[in-house]
Amino acid sequence: MTTNFGEFLKDKRNSKGYTINQLSLYTGISAAQLSRIENGKRKAPKVENLRKLSDALDVPFGIFMDAAGYSQDDKINEYKQAYxxxxxxxxxxxxxxxxxxxxxxxxxxxxxxxxxxxxxxxxxxxxxxxxxxxxxxxxxxxxxxxxxxxxxxxxx
Missing domain, CATH: 1.20.58 (Methane Monooxygenase Hydroxylase; Chain G, domain 1)
Structure with a gap:
C-alpha cells in the first residue's frame, strides 16, 4: 500500500508499463508536472486531471479520488458541474x-x-x-x- 498520492500514481503507471512521457501524451498533463507529483513535490492534481489519469491508466475514478484524499461526493459534484x-x-x-x-x-x-x-x-x-x-x-x-x-x- 502506498503512503502518498505520488507513490500511488507511480505504482499505477509502472503497472501499466507506461513511461512518464507516455502518460503525459495520453493525459495532456505535462511530463514535468507528473514527475513532480510522483516525487512528492506537488500535491495531488485537480479533479479534472484525476479523471484524465484514471481514464489513461484504466483505474476506477473513485480509487483515484480516494488516493488523492478527496471527498468523493464534493469533488464529483464539482467535476460534474464543471464538465x-x-x-x-x-x-x-x-x-x-x-x-x-x-x-x-x-x-x-x-x-x-x-x-x-x-x-x-x-x-x-x-x-x-x-x-x-x-x-x-x-x-x-x-x-x-x-x-x-x-x-x-x-x-x-
Missing part, C-alpha cells in the same frame, strides 16, 4: 440537430408512415423516440466536451 454543463451554444446546436432529425423523420415516413417492427408508430411513440435521441445527443455533447483538448475549449 457536464452545456453552454448556450451547445443548447442551440442540439436544438438545431433535433429539429433536423424531426424533419427527416416526418419527411421520410412515406405513404405508410414511420414504422417500428413493421407497425406504424403513434405520435406518442415518435415523441418518445425524439426524446431518446435528444438525450443521446446531450450525452454525446457532454462526453465530447470532456475529452476535447484544453487548447480547443473555450472559457465558460
Amino acid at each position: 457536464e454543463r452545456l453552454t448556450d451554444k451547445d443548447e442551440l446546436d442540439i436544438a438545431k440537430r433535433m429539429e433536423k432529425i424531426r424533419k427527416d423523420l416526418e419527411e421520410g415516413t412515406g405513404e405508410d408512415g414511420l414504422n417500428f417492427m413493421g407497425e406504424p408508430m403513434s405520435e406518442d411513440a415518435k415523441e418518445s423516440l425524439l426524446e431518446a435521441l435528444e438525450y443521446a445527443e446531450r450525452q454525446a455533447t457532454r462526453i465530447n466536451k470532456k475529452y476535447a483538448p484544453n487548447k480547443h475549449k473555450k472559457k465558460q
Whole structure:
C-alpha cells in the first residue's frame, strides 16, 4: 500500500508499463508536472486531471479520488458541474440537430408512415423516440466536451 498520492500514481503507471512521457501524451498533463507529483513535490492534481489519469491508466475514478484524499461526493459534484454543463451554444446546436432529425423523420415516413417492427408508430411513440435521441445527443455533447483538448475549449 502506498503512503502518498505520488507513490500511488507511480505504482499505477509502472503497472501499466507506461513511461512518464507516455502518460503525459495520453493525459495532456505535462511530463514535468507528473514527475513532480510522483516525487512528492506537488500535491495531488485537480479533479479534472484525476479523471484524465484514471481514464489513461484504466483505474476506477473513485480509487483515484480516494488516493488523492478527496471527498468523493464534493469533488464529483464539482467535476460534474464543471464538465457536464452545456453552454448556450451547445443548447442551440442540439436544438438545431433535433429539429433536423424531426424533419427527416416526418419527411421520410412515406405513404405508410414511420414504422417500428413493421407497425406504424403513434405520435406518442415518435415523441418518445425524439426524446431518446435528444438525450443521446446531450450525452454525446457532454462526453465530447470532456475529452476535447484544453487548447480547443473555450472559457465558460
